[in-house]
Amino acid sequence: MADVKKIATRESYGNALKELGAAHEDVIVFDADLSNATKTNTFQKAYPDRHFNCGIAEGNMMAVAAGAASMGLVPFASSFAMFAAGRAFEQVRNSIGYPHLNVKIGATHGGISVGEDGASHQCCEDFALMRSIPGMVVMSPADDVETRAMVKAAYEHEGPVYMRFGRSAVPVIHDEANYSFEIGKGEVLRDGADVAVIANGLLVAEALEAADTLAEQGISVRVINMATIKPLDEELVLKAAKECGKIVTAEEHSVIGGLGEAVCAAVAESGVPCKVKRIGVNDEFGHSGPAAALLKQFGLSAEHIAETVKYLMAFSAD
């Protein structure tokens, strides 16, 4: 993938906010002293009178955003995933989720690829936390094209939305000219019949790479980009379960409470015979190190996806 363009989805988020701000006067942005890292400063530079720094007070920021939404504005509130979903969970639950207010949470620095900052900042629990709130849409885009479309879709959606973006640059896998995004719809990036890999975030590019490797070995892998974790595209999951009979999920999140568990629940309750193997962070904390090295170490890689697909291939369909 040497000449593939790479851009971090947080960077795309900042650009998307700026585009959105140009089109819609009611878009305002809140940040908690991380504007340079969350990239809301891109919006701030263009629309300084619509960007409000809340200081290092994420709980207050979320309820402030709720109040602003109740007045008819469309606030995007941003911080690192750890603080947006973690620190401010209860404000998100009670002041945004319960009244179903129109707040969009743009959480950056999700997952282990935060890297050098270490475990305190590597949030691998945000999907689980946000999924548990009734009415909350939970999404994590795979690349630049998807991020910009997702931010627009979040604006158009009436109600609370949580979006998780990454710190590290990721390859652009979508062709913008032929791309459309819909909340709650997964996307088959590559068709295949032996095993389906359902991934989101930076694991989507890894899944495509694994599918390439496996194709050379005669294994046909279906790659599904599941950018919306909630509401889950159960139809697409069950189609994969029926047609492939084997599913690998891959996400930069704990194996507890994220995409993997959502897929497991959909499959288990459907009665469709299908074996599922989850790839994620295995109920442990991360640590400091370069993002690429950490992703390999924690098994969030094309290699590990390929190994897991082969592991599932060893099980017979019946």
Place this chain on the structure above:
Amino acid sequence: MTNEEKKQLQIAACKVRMGVIESVYAAKAGHPGGSLSAADMFAYLYFKELNIDPADPKNPDRDRFVLSKGHTAPGLYAALTNRGFFPVEDLKTLRQIGSYLQGHPNMNTVPGVDMSTGSLGQGISAACGMALAAKHMGKTCRVYTLLGDGEIEEGEVWEALMFAHHYKLDNLCVIIDNNGLQIDGPTKVVMDSGSIPDKLAAFGFEVAEIDGHSFDQMEAAFARARETKGLPFAIVMHTTKGKGVSYMENQVGWHGKAPNDGEYEQAMGELRAQLAGLEAE
């Protein structure tokens, strides 16, 4: 304020107190103590201060009120119903299955409720967001929020106070019901907050300290609040928890429990006598 106007507010406050007792008695649960300490403030807000219209509860230019101490919903509900937002008989459905009168205020079910609250410390933040948005949108409406003196132990309250000062929210009025008691006991014993007015002043607020059962002092404080430009305004009101029902006054045990049959009769008897006295004046 004319004597007649004051009398009408006293009557309204007495009816708020009766609504609190009626609803909490019917629910067999709820928070009478802090509802009664703030009953005079609820009456003043809904019958004099707030620019609101029960016939048009969602008017985008109305004043907003956020009950940050959401557990005193019975007081808010009683004020709303007496002001004509919903039928008074519905008060008796408080906390029942199927009722829109939830244990803590729900903005999506109760006409006139501007923000869902109940988790302490969050209402003041939402009020800050409303005040900021109102300024940003060029609205002239004002935002009021009522907190308990136990509630200010939440760190988020101080985050919100900093925010209000930083963004010069002079359309915001923060009211603190300083009745001195919280569930576990006197605030000074549970967690002594020291001088609340001094702390608010240190956070950049213009502060008025008043008797929370005096309509004259409320009138003066709110007039000052409206005249204050460039700074947020706070009213610290000294009140008596359980005010108006003799056996509940200053009794921490009445923070969050319902009266039994005998206690209900006594409370209502006292309040009916107060009301009759006012109406006979």
